[in-house]
Amino acid sequence: MQVTLAHPRELGDAEISRWRALQESDTAFDNPFLSPEFTLTVGELRDAVRVAVIHDGPEIVGFFPFERHPLGIGKPVAAGLTDAQGMIYAKDLEIDPFKLLRKCGLSVYEFDHLVIGQPLLGATYETYPSPVIDLSDGYGPYTEFLRANSGKTYKTTLAKERKLGREAGEVRHEFAITDPGPLHTLLNWKTDQYRRTGRTDRFSHRWIVELVERLQATRGESFAGVLDMVYVGDRPVAGHFGVRTRTTLAGWFPAYDTAFAKYSPGLIQHLAMAEKAAAAGIELIDMGRGAKEYKEKLKTGELTVAEGRLARPGLPAGVHWMMRVPARRARATVLAHPVLHRTADKALKTYGRLRARMAG
Incomplete structure (x- = not known):
């Protein structure tokens, strides 16, 4: 195994084409967060982004996009934002993940x-469901599924x-x-939601706003940003x-x-989005990942993703364990226990209301 490290902007057309070919050769990698365009765009805004290009002789057999932080701590590209992470690699590739970490510094x-299924899984991880909507047979069969499995929700939404x-x-x-105006309306709603529910406002970081703006403007056959909106007349809902x-x-x-909350506009939007998405080839x-009521009502099944870490022995790994692992395990315990989860969610919403009053 030979590994060459590069900033995304240093990748050539041949490497990007190979990345895309590897991604499209395996349905496990069919997620836009694993696309070269996503890493390239984040790389325009984040100096910490690197790509390990993995060779077997003259042939490129894999790509490992990541962010390198102090003490040699590696994270996924745009960590905290993405719902699919890992390597993109040739089928049956055998790789020593610890050697890969070492070569990546x-x-x-x-x-x-x-x-x-990633070589990066190692031995320390937990798995979680990621709800999906299967539209492979079209929108009509999906609505039949909803009638049979979430009939009350479907009829009530209509x-x-x-x-x-x-x-x-x-x-x-x-x-x-393609108009950026509605995008900023959506981001303002999202900021309000984060604050109202006591969460950290992701869009207080200018680079995340700019990332979303650049992705909306991306219009490729194999990768694109997609904004959709439900309107009442000319008013976005x-x-x-x-x-x-x-x-x-x-x-x-x-x-x-939120002025239209009594109409369940989020469910209306998701059904409309599913219909248009199916017509567009999705x-x-x-x-x-994440336990949300609307996901449970709309899903047809689940994928599985993992949370954990892969670590080489040494002081930096020990420091990282003390700083991150106990807190992550505590969070996982809360999310897995319905009573604890509801209590924590209620506390965050109370904090959000208090924060809003103080700001006002």
């Missing part, structure tokens, strides 16, 4: 949405959409919007921004105007 590689139309104006849906490959749409940033919507 890493003591530790930590992950929270690693694709199952009824609320009709009621929204009667009481507020004509309901319409736009898919793959709910929306979502994600990224797609030819056949997979990654759910990323859904949000809505076969799978990956809604991402």
Whole structure:
């Protein structure tokens, strides 16, 4: 195994084409967060991004995109934002993950949405479900699935959409919007949601806003940003921004105007998005890891992702363990226990309300 490290901007057309070919050769890698375009775009904004190009003789057999932080701590590209992480590599590739870390100058590689089956899994990880919507047979069969498995939710959502139309104006849906104006409306809703629920506002970081802006402007056949919005007349009500490959749409940033909350605009938007996505060739919507009620109501199945770390023996790995692992395990315990999860969520929302009052 030979490994060459490069900043994304240093990759040539032949390397990017090989990356894309490897990705499209295995359905396990069919996620836009594993696409070369995503790493290239993040690399324009983050100096810490690197790509390990893995050779077997003259042939490129894999790519490992990552961020290198102090003490040799490695993280996925855009860590904390992505719902699929890991290497893109040739089938049946045998690789020593610890040697790979050493060649990358890493003591530790930590992950929270690693694709199952990766050589990087090591022995220290937990697995979690990532709910999906299967559209491989089209939108019609998906609605039949909903009628059979989430009938009340499906019928209620359609009824609320009709009621929204009667009481507020004509309901319409736009898919793959190129105008940046609606994108910023969506991001403002998302910021309000983060603050209202006591979460950290991701869009307080300018680079994340710019990342989303650049991805919306990306329009390739194998990778693109996708913004869709539901309107009442000319007023936006709910929306979502994600990224797609030819056949997979990654759910990323859904949000809505709380003035319309009684109509369940998020569910209305997701159904409309699924219909337009299926018509555009999308076969799978990956809604991402995380226990959310709307995901349970809309999903047709689940993928599996892993959270953990791969570490080489040494002082940096020990320091990282003390700083990160106990807190991660405590968080996992809370998320896995329904009562603890509800209590923590309630506490965060209370904190969010207090923070909003103090800011006002």
